[in-house]
Amino acid sequence: MSGALHLTVTTPMALLVEEPAALSVRAEDESGSFGILPGHTDFLTTLPASVLRWRDAGGALHFCALRSGLLTVRDGNRVAxxxxxxxxxxxxxxxxxxxxxxxxxxxxxxxxxxxxQMRLHAQAVRQLMRYLRPGQTDAFAHPPQIAESGDGAAR
Known part of the structure; x- marks a missing residue:
């Protein structure tokens, strides 16, 4: 294991970063910000829209704004x-x-x-109600009627 990280950042259309000797990487997932140094354990996390930071072999700091992504660490020195x-x-x-x-x-x-999703769920419930009560056009608009006797008591 060397004392550097091999960092790659890719999109579906391009290889944005190929840094073979990064000293450190800093990223952010849903639980917060975290750092990766050489020798890090294998790791997998999803990244929200955030800024990825890394230091190259010369100590210069670099940045990349990301739209949702996935970060993996393999073999203690490969960060993708x-x-x-x-x-x-x-x-x-x-x-x-x-x-x-x-x-x-x-x-x-x-x-x-x-x-x-809520619209589709409501539509599915309406379809189910139409299936269960085929005689009614809209089950929510016309609740079942309670029959009353001549003296006003419900039966």
Whole structure:
């Protein structure tokens, strides 16, 4: 095992980073921020929209804004990040703004997906009610009637 990490960052369309001698990597998952040094145990985690940081062999700090991805560590020195989209840059402030925008887009997408899921669920319940009560056009609009006797008592 060498004293460096071999870091790769890929998207479906490109290899963004191929760093054969990174000194350290810093990332963020749903549980918070974490660091990886040479000799790290094998590891797998999902990454939300966040900024990946690493130091190269010369000690220079590099950044990559990620749109949701997957990070794996193998053999204590191989770090691979796969993501939908990545933006390389040296200005952490600008990349942080990009990440805030990506997180906002992901939140909007999640909200739209939940609304669609609720719509499909309601439609499935309506179909089930039509199947169970075929004589009624809308089971929720017309609840079952209780028969009353002539003296007003329910039967």
């Amino acid at each position: 990040v796969t993501c939908r989209e990545g933006i390389l840059g040296d200005d952490l402030g600008a990349l942080s703004e990009d990440v805030a925008q990506l997180r906002s887009e992901e939140a909007d997408s999640d909200r739209r997906a939940r609304v669609e």
